[in-house]
Amino acid sequence: MTRVTRVAPMLLRGRISAGHGLIDLIGVAAFTVSSWLLFTVLAGLNVFIRRQDAPPNAFVTAVGLDPSVSGATLLAWTLIAACASVLLVVPVLTLGAAAARIGALGRDQRLSTLRLLGVTGAQVVRLSTLETMLTALVGAVLGLAVYLVSLPAWAAIRFQATPLSAAEMLLPIGAIAGIIGLVVVLAGLSSITGLMRLQISPLGVARRAPRPxxxxxxxxxxxxxxxxxxxxxxxxxxxxxxxxxxxxxxxxxxxxxxxxxxxxxxxxxxxxxxxxxxxxxxxxxxxxxxxxxxxxxxxxxxxxxxxxxxxxxxxxxxxxxxxxxxxxxxxxxxxxxxxxxxxxxxxxxxxxxxxxxxxxxxxxxxxxxxxxxxxxxxxxxxxxxxxxxxxxxxxxxxxxxxxxxxxxxxxxxxxxxxxxxxxxxxxxxxxxxxxxxxxxxxxxxxxxxxxxxxxxxxxx
Amino acid sequence: MNELQHPVRTDQPENRVASTALGTPPTGDGWGRALSARGISKSFGDVLALDRVSLDIPAGQSVSVMGPSGSGKSTLLHCLAGILRPDAGDVSLGDEPVSLSSDAARSRLRLRQMGFVFQDGQLLPELPALENVALPLLLLGRPRAESLGRAADWLSRLGLSGMEKRRPGELSGGQAHRVAIARAMVASPAVVLADEPTGALDQATGAEVMRVLTAATRNVGASLVVVTHDAKVAAWCERHVEIVDGQVFNDAMGQGDLR
Structure with a gap:
């Protein structure tokens, strides 16, 4: 851990305990929502993929097909679910990215103060990005909690003549860890792009020339x-x-x-x-x-x-x-x-x-x-x-x-x-x-x- | 008038680096260095803010920089600090170039050698006073316990014992400025730069802040550069530089009678 990144947890903890980090709290809430939805959408897609291998009994009974034939037919559902997932994953990740950028943009005074104290521009970007990634991690873990708590509610939704069960909607541990990692890494990348739009000097923060x-x-x-x-x-x-x-x-x-x-x-x-x-x-x-x-x-x-x-x-x-x-x-x-x-x-x-x-x-x-x-x-x-x-x-x-x-x-x-x-x-x-x-x-x-x-x- | 240079002082009184309640001699490698500007110019668009200014500030000297609004005094301070890079001329601290190096190198120089006290304090609102003061040491890579210990020591020297856990929003204006002074001093800087340090304070509190600031820098042998438009604030310094239209209009030793 470098000298500068060592300070990041102290700053984040300070903001949260001081109740000053309203943007951080909004950011955590946004990451919570986006992570929860990401878990849910991908879990839904996973249900259709798994049902291809093991078609639900109610579906097989209703359509009267051989289970092996049903599996091939169910590919249509998987394709549609994949399409819907892409439609949703992009804005969901965009929401997380927006939270990361806004978190980065909303700290003008402190960024310029750190520059005044002698933190270099690159170090400020690293520090702020690390903070945003910590925020994203907190949000992703909360999102996971909401996802787990909301699992039983999916029983109210039926696909392929079969209600979704909590067990079906539960993603494997590896996928859960991967999604958390994805949210955190994307938050970091978004933070960097957000900060690249700023000119952070010891005298203040200015936005770079607007895009054409x-x-x-x-x-x-x-x-x-x-x-x-x-x-x-x-x-x-x-x-x-x-x-x-x-x-x-x-x-x-x-x-x-x-x-x-x-x-x-x-x-x-x-x-x-x-x-x-x-x-x-x-x-x-x-x-x-x-x-x-x-x-x-x-x-x-x-x-x-x-x-x-x-x-x-x-x-x-x-x-x-x-x-x-x-x-x-x-x-x-x-x-x-x-x-x-x-x-x-x-x-x-x-x-x-x-x-x-x-x-x-x-x-x-x-x-x-x-x-x-x-x-x-x-x-x-x-x-x-x-x-x-x-x-x-x-x-x-x-x-x-x-x-x-x-x-x-x-x-x-x-x-x-x-x-x-x-x-x-x-x-x-x-x-x-x-x-x-x-x-x-x-x-x-x-x-x-x-x-x-x-x-x-x-x-x- | 910019040719009117103050001679470099070599007669630093020994008692100014003696250990006192407000400081001990610095151990940093920047101690004893003179801050020097040679023919620096700086423009913002068509506006010439600084016009070939030269200034030598010996180690341990306190200097006020006065001038009307828009005269270039803050620009001079920012160039001396390496915050701004002059268009022409150069600034050095001892034998280390300030203005010619990269932004990252200038940032490192600020961290190691300079302390800042600005009008609004520039404290991080989320950190308690103790961590605000310890921040430069943590950024320098010092162990947390040592950093917090030295920060507590400085807060104590400046009469802020018991306020370590208070955040800037819970401090009065004068107290917040003293925290900023502690932060400026904690890493034993060679020079402390203050831009309108009492601008947001009432007269009595401003005088108290200047008393603490000049005493703290004097007792550790650090140079002090104070940009101000207030003659009463300037009177706390030993030397007075007046900037008009981006040039040194006057440069004279004062009495420093308020010190």
Missing amino acids: AMKVWRFVALPVLVVAWLVGAPLVIQSQTLIVSVTVILVVLAVFMGVINLFGPWVLQLLGRILSRSGRPAVLLAGRRLLADPKGTWRSVSGLAFVGFTGGALTALPDLGSAATDPLSRILAEDLQTGTYLTLAIAFVVAAASTLLNQASAVLDHRQELHQLGNLGVPESLHHRTRLVEVVVPAAFASLGSGGLAVYFFGVLQQSEPSQFGSLAFLGTLVVGIALVWAAGEACRPLVRSAVAGTGPRPD
């Missing part, structure tokens, strides 16, 4: 999408077997996701430009904040976009379960519905946690400015209105926009049978999810109030 605006070339992703769709759509329609059909849909979805990921931040930037031309102060401020970091905003809502798109596609796709006489298709359709709602719920929890993390740290970062604005007579309600626009617009854009895009594209496949997957129910779920994200933003209201009044807690 995203170019319009991202827009060319759209023609790529159209071409991909022209190729993919006939394959989806023509495919006869379940596995081929599911595989093609997954590949097409993956292409869509990639394009949405390119296109989304650029559209958010555009949205920011439009909002920032408003004459209403709250909208103008929200637009400017959106414009300042459209990629960061996109990262916190990208999960909603992906899941919204998948859900939208499922509402428009031909109904796999329409043939009521075919139990296999009926079970798959039911599971798709359950899986989509589950994925959507997790995506909204991630988005709400990201919103809470971003908003709380923004308030703590700007508490002095908020207090000064309050002294100047700026009403507190302006901050609340700004937050409303800042939080709800990207979440609504990501989920409803991508959902609508999916309905539009996949609508061409709509056959005479209406989907069991209710469009209204799905829309309702999206609205509830957006409300959840809004509520997460509103949870910062007391923090804003105390910052404006000048009684807010210090982040460091």
Whole structure:
């Protein structure tokens, strides 16, 4: 252990015991949520992989297949579960990364003080990264505890005509250790990238020059999408077997996701430009904040976009379960519905946690400015209105926009049978999810109030 | 006026390094070194903050740097400390270059040879007073027990016994500044640099802080550079340098009559 890293545990312990490390506590909470969800999502995927080898009796009885044949059929579930896991793992890890970066960014004063005392720039990065990794470790262990405690609750969810059991959802020890390690290492890497955006001098911390605006070339992703769709759509329609059909849909979805990921931040930037031309102060401020970091905003809502798109596609796709006489298709359709709602719920929890993390740290970062604005007579309600626009617009854009895009594209496949997957129910779920994200933003209201009044807690 | 140099003093009174209640002679390798700036200039964009400033500060001397806002006095302090690198000229501590070395080397030099007392104290809010003071020693790789022991010793010398476990938020302004002084002194620096050290304090507390600061540095033979706009604060120092428009406008020995 080097001289500098030897000091890290002392600083972390000091902050926690002093109750000063509000950002650390928020960070620990974010790591707890992200680790819990990561354990859960990967445990879910593990269930489908294991069921391939040992198909559940209820499923075999229902579809009436030979167990060896069922195993091959169950590959479709595994592929879909893998796809859903990728959709969720990215935003879940992004949440952890955001916690790491915010932890690193929120310690301006102490970082510059350490530089003043003679700690080099590289040592400050190492020290701060180690602290963030310790925070991540604490969060990951708490997340593990929540995951273990919540295991019995999964019995309420049925896949393949069989409830999930706590034993099935329990990951092997090696996987648990691996996930904790992954969370901690990624937190460290995110902390380093966050700190690289800062110029930490003994006289203070300044952000490096803002990144240049995203170019319009991202827009060319759209023609790529159209071409991909022209190729993919006939394959989806023509495919006869379940596995081929599911595989093609997954590949097409993956292409869509990639394009949405390119296109989304650029559209958010555009949205920011439009909002920032408003004459209403709250909208103008929200637009400017959106414009300042459209990629960061996109990262916190990208999960909603992906899941919204998948859900939208499922509402428009031909109904796999329409043939009521075919139990296999009926079970798959039911599971798709359950899986989509589950994925959507997790995506909204991630988005709400990201919103809470971003908003709380923004308030703590700007508490002095908020207090000064309050002294100047700026009403507190302006901050609340700004937050409303800042939080709800990207979440609504990501989920409803991508959902609508999916309905539009996949609508061409709509056959005479209406989907069991209710469009209204799905829309309702999206609205509830957006409300959840809004509520997460509103949870910062007391923090804003105390910052404006000048009684807010210090982040460091 | 920047050519008006104060001669390097060689008549360091022996009693200034005698062991007293406020300090013992330093054992660090920086003790007895003179801080020297040779023709340093520094610009920020089009603004010339320092214009060919030269200054020699002998070991153990206390110097006030005064001047109106924007005169360049803080920039001078930051260049002397190696926080900023001058565009031209060089700064050295003894025979060790300050300004020419890398940022990492300058950081190490600050850690080993310099102590700082700034206006807002610059204490880490999460650490109790004892650990705040011990921090430079821990960063230097000293054992924890030894570091905490020396920190407790310095807190005691500065009249803060019993406050070791208090965090900065639980201390008065004057007490927090004394903790900052203890931290600046604990690693036996060759030079202590103070930027408006009493700026946030009332007059009586500010005077008390200056009394403690000058006594502590004097008794360990460390140089002291105090940037201030307050003549009453400057009066605690032996020598007074006035900076105007980035140049040394005046450089004179004072009475140090408040010491």
